[in-house]
Amino acid sequence: GQQLNQSPQSMFIQEGEDVSMNCTSSSIFNTWLWYKQDPGEGPVLLIALYKAGELTSNGRLTAQFGITRKDSFLNISASIPSDVGIYFCAGSPDRGSTLGRLYFGRGTQLTVWP
Amino acid sequence: DGGITQSPKYLFRKEGQNVTLSCEQNLNHDAMYWYRQDPGQGLRLIYYSQIVNDFQKGDIAEGYSVSREKKESFPLTVTSAQKNPTAFYLCASSIAKRPNQPQHFGDGTRLSIL
Numbered sequence: 001g002q003q004l005n006q007s008p009q010s011m012f013i014q015e016g017e018d019v020s021m022n023c024t025s026s027s028i029f030n031t032w033l034w035y036k037q038d039p040g041e042g043p044v045l046l047i048a049l050y051k052a053g054e055l056t057s058n059g060r061l062t063a064q065f066g067i068t069r070k071d072s073f074l075n076i077s078a079s080i081p082s083d084v085g086i087y088f089c090a091g092s093p094d095r096g097s098t099l100g101r102l103y104f105g106r107g108t109q110l111t112v113w114p
Numbered sequence: 115d116g117g118i119t120q121s122p123k124y125l126f127r128k129e130g131q132n133v134t135l136s137c138e139q140n141l142n143h144d145a146m147y148w149y150r151q152d153p154g155q156g157l158r159l160i161y162y163s164q165i166v167n168d169f170q171k172g173d174i175a176e177g178y179s180v181s182r183e184k185k186e187s188f189p190l191t192v193t194s195a196q197k198n199p200t201a202f203y204l205c206a207s208s209i210a211k212r213p214n215q216p217q218h219f220g221d222g223t224r225l226s227i228l
Contacts, residue, residue, distance in 0.1 A: 009154075031214035042118075042204050042219030043157075050214070088156065092214040102217055104149075106156035 002027060006089050006105025014113050019076040021108045023089030031092040032065050032072035033102070038085045046087075047074070079112050086110070117141065120205050120220035126228050127192065127199060135190045135223045137205035145210035146188035147217060150174060151202040160203075163188055164210045192225060200227050 006023045013019060023032070031050055035043035047058050049065035049072060056063055060077045072089055089105040118139045127133045137146065145164050149157040159172030163182040177196025182188055188207075192199045202224050206217040 004156075006156075033216050035219075040222070040224075042120075042206075042221045045216045045218065048216050090217075101159070101162065104157040106154060 002091075002093060002103040004089060004091060004103050004105040006108060008108060009106070010109040010111070012111045012113065013079055015079060015081060017079055019079055019083070019110060020073065021087060021089075022071060022073045023091070023105045024071040025091055025103075026070075027093055028069045029091035029093055030069070031102075032063070033090040034061075034063050034072070034074045035088045035090060036085050037088065037107070043088055076110075079110075081112050081114055084110055084112050118205060118207055118218060118220035120203075120223050122223060123221070125223055125225045127225060128228050130194045132191055132193050133225065135192065135203055135205075135225070137188045137190065137220060138186055139188075139205075139207045139220075140186060141207055141218065142185075143207035143209055143218075144185070145208045145217075146182070147206040147208075148172075148178070148180065148188070148190045149204045149206065151204055151222075157204065160190065199225055201225060 003026050033048050034046045037043040047056050047063040052069050053067050054065040062075045064073045086107040086109050088107045090102045121136045147162040148160040158174050160178050161180040163169035169182050179191045202222050204222045205220045208215045208217045
């Protein structure tokens with residue numbers, strides 16, 4: 001199946017700092033999604049991107065659909081303790097029999113120190 | 115409220131036993147999915163269904179079975195053939211008629227071996 005490389009694997013930051021994480025794919029994707037998962041719960045959608053170059057914000061979160069269509073980035077500004085969790089990228093390939101199916105990165109574990 | 119309900123929250127299986135995980139949605143979504151989550155592994159697709167009475171294998175279908183007799187329900191059976199079933203199982207749904215739509219998740223079932 002498709003491979004999504006998400007980095008970094010984990011981050012330990014101080015409250016108030018900005019956070020950046022990214023995701024790359026081996027092939028072109030036409031959809032990029034970012035989810036957050038709290039412990040013991042299902043992932044919750046944060047931002048959806050559908051167009052190359054698109055930059056979308058959701059409060060302190062900003063995500064971008066890379067121009068090459070093979071990568072996406074998520075930034076969190078002025079982190080707070082409730083930002084703690086696992087952040088997943090997900091994408092859908094541009095064509096083929098798996099069109100519409102999502103592939104997930106392995107996640108970035110974010111820890112915020114007060 | 116509309117959403118995805120997974121039950122039970124915790125499940126224990128004895129060796130050689132089949133167990134069934136429930137997933138119900140009242141979002142009127144056509145597509146439903148089952149994922150397995152292991153620490154540090156991200157989400158891996160087990161089975162998915164785009165329409166009633168039809169489903170496809172995902173990347174790790176061996177040892178699992180599903181049915182889709184109703185639009186609202188997509189139960190997953192973990193059979194005795196699955197030798198390492200201990201994991202967190204997530205069910206998701208999306209509007210299949212619009213490709214690449216975000217998937218929305220339930221809160222998961224944690225399965226453990228006795």
